[in-house]
Amino acid sequence: MIRTAGCRSNVRSAAGPRKRYAGTMEPIDDARWDTVRTRNSDDRFVFAVRTTSIYCRPGCPSRTPARRNVFAFGDARSAEQAGFRACKRCAPDDVTADAERVRLIERACALLAADEPQPLEAIAREVGLSRFHFQRTFRRVVGVTPGEYARARRAERFRTRLASGASVTAAIHDAGYGSSSRPYASGALGMTPSRYRAGGRGERATYAIAACSLGRVLVATTDRGVCAIELGDDDEAVLAALARHVPNAELRRDDDALRATVAAVVALVDDPGAPFELPLDVRGTAFQRRVWNALRGVRPGEPVTYASIARAVGSPHGAQAVGAACAANRLAVAIPCHRVVREDGGLAGYRWGIERKRALLARERG
Numbered sequence: 001m002i003r004t005a006g007c008r009s010n011v012r013s014a015a016g017p018r019k020r021y022a023g024t025m026e027p028i029d030d031a032r033w034d035t036v037r038t039r040n041s042d043d044r045f046v047f048a049v050r051t052t053s054i055y056c057r058p059g060c061p062s063r064t065p066a067r068r069n070v071f072a073f074g075d076a077r078s079a080e081q082a083g084f085r086a087c088k089r090c091a092p093d094d095v096t097a098d099a100e101r102v103r104l105i106e107r108a109c110a111l112l113a114a115d116e117p118q119p120l121e122a123i124a125r126e127v128g129l130s131r132f133h134f135q136r137t138f139r140r141v142v143g144v145t146p147g148e149y150a151r152a153r154r155a156e157r158f159r160t161r162l163a164s165g166a167s168v169t170a171a172i173h174d175a176g177y178g179s180s181s182r183p184y185a186s187g188a189l190g191m192t193p194s195r196y197r198a199g200g201r202g203e204r205a206t207y208a209i210a211a212c213s214l215g216r217v218l219v220a221t222t223d224r225g226v227c228a229i230e231l232g233d234d235d236e237a238v239l240a241a242l243a244r245h246v247p248n249a250e251l252r253r254d255d256d257a258l259r260a261t262v263a264a265v266v267a268l269v270d271d272p273g274a275p276f277e278l279p280l281d282v283r284g285t286a287f288q289r290r291v292w293n294a295l296r297g298v299r300p301g302e303p304v305t306y307a308s309i310a311r312a313v314g315s316p317h318g319a320q321a322v323g324a325a326c327a328a329n330r331l332a333v334a335i336p337c338h339r340v341v342r343e344d345g346g347l348a349g350y351r352w353g354i355e356r357k358r359a360l361l362a363r364e365r366g
Helices: 030-037 076-081 096-112 120-126 131-142 146-163 168-175 182-186 193-197 235-245 259-270 286-296 306-312 319-328 354-365
Strands: 046-049 054-056 070-073 204-212 215-222 225-232 250-253
Touching: 030 070, 046 076, 054 076, 070 076, 096 120, 096 131, 096 146, 120 131, 120 146, 131 146, 146 286, 204 225, 204 235, 204 259, 215 235, 215 259, 225 235, 225 259, 286 306, 286 319, 306 319
Parallel strands: 204 250
Antiparallel strands: 046 054, 046 070, 204 215, 215 225
């Protein structure tokens, strides 16, 4: 028996046959390898060593293996399904520590969501962490900083109060803004509060509708870029979808002005794996934007799960929130939420219909 690179329990027979692992495995990328090499902690992946059949947490104190033998997985379950077993030293399959940390951050989220949240130093003390450790842990679990989370919740209260019919002044006060200028400066609504309360009245968007291989497609733009891509069975359906978001906005159809933009979108529907270079006018919460950015980094033809996206944005228990962010996406195919599937590989809900999702995935697989 010989001892090989990896954990202290990682031994195998020198004369034994090489183990065959399930599925296709790709070598670890540069960023993750640097994390393993420097023994930094990172809850977003585990790494497995082919020569020992062991997988570990980044930061495991065991001897650093040769890079050529190392593979990365999104979670412990994926590594075990591939045929690796957990390290006994760093216990990557033990979720007890993670559960305790999530419990503390859930408490912090409740404090940050209060109508009059405490200062960050006070909240850190409340959950028993130093300010530095609180900031770092919060970002890993939730995916945004405590300040970003607090601002997003305040903006949510502001939008809710406006939608309920409150005056702009009352909504600003009730949401906890310190001055009347803060909602304007933060860009929380993507438009002025009065316009939001009026259903987008005063906002302008130009749109065009055309045929595509999945039915009809509507493309809408603002001065900042493409703000909506809607798929549907007919013109009425796609226009109604746009109007629901900003019922009182000024919508102007101009097929000639958007001819090139529409052609690029139609080409993207035909080949959803192709790059899309047009500027986007993306509006959403901090968490939604993190999810959408992660989706744009998913490789075509390689569907991911809601849970894996949640881990990628630093919120390992946020699969349901990822689903909600996908449902809020208004840019079909350009932000490829069709690439997200259930843990069993099944197709979950899709804003533009399951059959369209199935077709897009089939096209990416070639």
